[in-house]
Amino acid sequence: xxxxxFADGVRxxxxxxxxxxxxxxxxxxxCADALQEAILRAWQRRERLRxxxxxxxxxxxxxxxxxxxMMRRAKxxxxxxxxxxxxxxETPPPDPGLRxxxxxxxxxxxxxxxxxxxxxxxxxEIAGILALPKTTVKWRLYEARQRLKTALAxxxxx
Amino acid sequence: MSRIxxxxxxxxxxxxxxxxxxxxxxxxxxxxxxxxxKPRAGLLIAAIVLLALMGIAYASSQxxxxxxxxxxxxxxxxxxxxxxxxxxxxxxxxGGVKITVTDVAYDGDGFALGYTCENLEPGTLxxxxxxxxxxxxxxxxNWEWGFDWVPNVFQWPMTAEGMAPRPxxxxxxxxxxRVSTFPEDPGNNGKWTVNVSFVVKRAKSTPIVVDPDxxxxxxxxxxxxxxxxxxxxxxxxxxxxxxxxxREWGIQVAEGDERDPEMWEERGYTVLTSGGMYYKKGFTNGxxxxxYTEGDTLDSYALMGNARDENAPRSPxxxxxxxxxxxxxxxxAAMALVETYEPDxxxxxxxxxxxINRVVLSPLATMVEMDIxxxxxxxxxxxxxxxxxxANYELTDGDGNPxxxxxxxMAAPYGEIxxxxxxxxxxxxxxxxxxxxxxxxxxxxxxxxxRIVMNDRTRxxxxxxxxxxxxxTPEQEEAFQRRMEKFNETVIIPLP
Numbered sequence: 001x002x003x004x005x006f007a008d009g010v011r012x013x014x015x016x017x018x019x020x021x022x023x024x025x026x027x028x029x030x031c032a033d034a035l036q037e038a039i040l041r042a043w044q045r046r047e048r049l050r051x052x053x054x055x056x057x058x059x060x061x062x063x064x065x066x067x068x069x070m071m072r073r074a075k076x077x078x079x080x081x082x083x084x085x086x087x088x089x090e091t092p093p094p095d096p097g098l099r100x101x102x103x104x105x106x107x108x109x110x111x112x113x114x115x116x117x118x119x120x121x122x123x124x125e126i127a128g129i130l131a132l133p134k135t136t137v138k139w140r141l142y143e144a145r146q147r148l149k150t151a152l153a154x155x156x157x158x
Numbered sequence: 159m160s161r162i163x164x165x166x167x168x169x170x171x172x173x174x175x176x177x178x179x180x181x182x183x184x185x186x187x188x189x190x191x192x193x194x195x196k197p198r199a200g201l202l203i204a205a206i207v208l209l210a211l212m213g214i215a216y217a218s219s220q221x222x223x224x225x226x227x228x229x230x231x232x233x234x235x236x237x238x239x240x241x242x243x244x245x246x247x248x249x250x251x252x253g254g255v256k257i258t259v260t261d262v263a264y265d266g267d268g269f270a271l272g273y274t275c276e277n278l279e280p281g282t283l284x285x286x287x288x289x290x291x292x293x294x295x296x297x298x299x300n301w302e303w304g305f306d307w308v309p310n311v312f313q314w315p316m317t318a319e320g321m322a323p324r325p326x327x328x329x330x331x332x333x334x335x336r337v338s339t340f341p342e343d344p345g346n347n348g349k350w351t352v353n354v355s356f357v358v359k360r361a362k363s364t365p366i367v368v369d370p371d372x373x374x375x376x377x378x379x380x381x382x383x384x385x386x387x388x389x390x391x392x393x394x395x396x397x398x399x400x401x402x403x404x405r406e407w408g409i410q411v412a413e414g415d416e417r418d419p420e421m422w423e424e425r426g427y428t429v430l431t432s433g434g435m436y437y438k439k440g441f442t443n444g445x446x447x448x449x450y451t452e453g454d455t456l457d458s459y460a461l462m463g464n465a466r467d468e469n470a471p472r473s474p475x476x477x478x479x480x481x482x483x484x485x486x487x488x489x490x491a492a493m494a495l496v497e498t499y500e501p502d503x504x505x506x507x508x509x510x511x512x513x514i515n516r517v518v519l520s521p522l523a524t525m526v527e528m529d530i531x532x533x534x535x536x537x538x539x540x541x542x543x544x545x546x547x548x549a550n551y552e553l554t555d556g557d558g559n560p561x562x563x564x565x566x567x568m569a570a571p572y573g574e575i576x577x578x579x580x581x582x583x584x585x586x587x588x589x590x591x592x593x594x595x596x597x598x599x600x601x602x603x604x605x606x607x608x609r610i611v612m613n614d615r616t617r618x619x620x621x622x623x624x625x626x627x628x629x630x631t632p633e634q635e636e637a638f639q640r641r642m643e644k645f646n647e648t649v650i651i652p653l654p
Contacts, residue, residue, distance in 0.1 A: 007183045014179055018171045032178035039182045095166035102167045118164040 001046045009055045010039055016056065016119045017063050023102070023110050024067040038066040057121060061129040064111070101151040109144035112137050238495050239521040243270075248485045253358045253478030254279035259485060262352070264492040265520030267597070269298055270337045271354065288336065289355040289480065293344035293487065298336075337522070348490030358478040496520040501651060504531075513591075514651055517608065523597050526608065526651065530592035537589040542580050608651045 001009075010017075017038070021031040042062050049058050093099045102110055111130060115121045121129065126137045242263050249258040256276040263270040271291060291298040344350050497519040505512045511531040518525040532541050583589040 003187060006186070010179065010183060014176065015171050018175050019165075019168045022168060028172045028174050032175045035175060036178050036182045039179065040186070043186050093167050093169045095163070098164070099167040102164070114164065 001049065001052065005052075006043060006046060010042075010059070013056045013059060017060060019114060019118060020060055020063050020111070021067050023114050024064070024107060025070060030070060034063060034066045034070055038063040041066065054125075057125045057129055060115070060119070060121075064129060098152070101148055104151060105144060105147055109140050109147060112140045113144035113148065116141055242492065242495050242521040243272075244487065244492055246485050246487075248483045250481045250483050251278065252481045255358050255478075255481075257356050257358075257481050257483065259354050259483045262487060262492075263522055264487070264489050265496050265522040265525075266493050266498075266518065267339055267525060267595075268337050268522050269293075269339060270522060271298075273354070275356070289357050291336070291338075291352065291354045293340060293350040293352045293489075294346055296340050296342055296344040298338045299341050344489070348488060348493075350487045350489050351484065352487050353482050353484050355480055355482045357480050493520075499653060503651060506533075517651055517653065519653075524608065526596040528594060528596070530594070532591075537583075537591070539580060539582070539587070539590045542590040542592055607653055 014035075017035055018031055021034045022028070025031050025034060038059065042059050049055060102114075105113070112126050115126045115129060116123070123137050123141070130137065242265070243261050244263060245261045246259045247261075249256055251257070254277065256278055258274045258276075260272045260274055262272065269291070273288075499517045501514055501517060503514040505514070510533060513529040513531055514526060515529060516525075516527040518527075530542075531537070579593050580590055581593045583591060
């Protein structure tokens, strides 16, 4: 894969990658870190991508891995945010209530839900991205929908 | 779900993220030959967790601790390293698995433990889980995490060019090693009684080895018992790696969900048993030891509340039992080759001072203990917490040459901050500092000086957009750049 094709692929799925990272990490600055590392990692391993049609899923998987790595590192390092980074204000989403409901879902439900309903990945692709059996992905999708439905219903009632 | 617009839960890609993506693509464009940056600190010693002991006997040299240590430091042992390793050779056999603690080494901070596991019953399969080590009742822990998850390691030879190919054969016996530390001095004037525990499991069924010459394998993926809690093996992106490459790395085993064998096969797993055990080849990412997520497995076992000697529901494994090997160790004598200096040097940086308290040169490691002190009179805990010190460190010689140019192996120049604490200097708790310990591999040759370079590429890239314009206000940019300056500082510590 040449550099231009790679860059086009990254740009094409930038929004997907951001949403995936944002579903796992707490700040946009962290998402930027994760995407940077993931892109570099993907570039260095691009020859291992056998099927160019699977570029999006492959890169998403790398982003997921990087986010998990960052979450692990965050556990062992005190959060010492620089003042400049902390000062960068994050744009609120169009539907903060939905965002809150999504954030309230455990990650194991949130991620499959997003990947399926937002990014359009099939169950098998999600299984590949998240390193889970298909049966697990199906179950988590079902559970995620139920939980989100309940959470949103409660929000409406409130 | 169709009535809910999930996309409304997310803002558009923010400029800070978009800018970083573009900068990264620009960085790639600028790379004539893409080279990965330094391996992640903290992961240098992390590696493969699950030990698969295949019953088919294949000849394999018993390398022991020395070679294991060399695999991640340098290629030839220094005399000091050879001398510092203390042979132990204590064995126990349980369930047809012979476990031997071969040798240990200690430098006052790191405790290196070498061991082998040998399956004595050909044609059967066993898994051995390293459980823990304690000395005089004090458990060994990983430096950063505060608990002991540093995984077992397959031994692999490393050359200056990288890893050497392994034969496509199960390894028996297999060698593991761990390098960790004790949270407190085990005491007794360095006379330690050390206990090392392992848990042995065996497969319920006879393994069948399926070993195609080449196939596309998910190189890291596991799950068990999807009805309760699936273990998500985080991570590895080279799922399309060929077996011919993966085969270089020994065998790794996962407990699979028995209900869906077709799924495992569809996804390229090599099914090695008929009893629900799904195996895959061990892997590496090809960039050194910077990505060994198997460490999560045992960790997750613990987090899921499953003791390692218990089996998951429908597990094809049977716990055989726990083995504890006990031996006496003279830690004080083992430290005879450790050199310690207390230079008490202070290096002024832009936003803080760095005080070098102690330099330790041992065959196992090079350590620099330092305090980051605030400038000015405000040494309160709050002021100290504002000092950002999340840098990595690169070890160079006194002239600023990276040590990897001196014939070290690829991992050698890299060290890590293994402890970072904000600590009070006085009982009244009015004066605080950030106290940290840098730990890098032992030096092959004794240097005249140690030069520490502070940098942080990732954060620096945050400051510019694709057009080169700052995404911060001028004040923010100024503050950020001020903070960044210290990451390009170097300090040189002369040694007597």
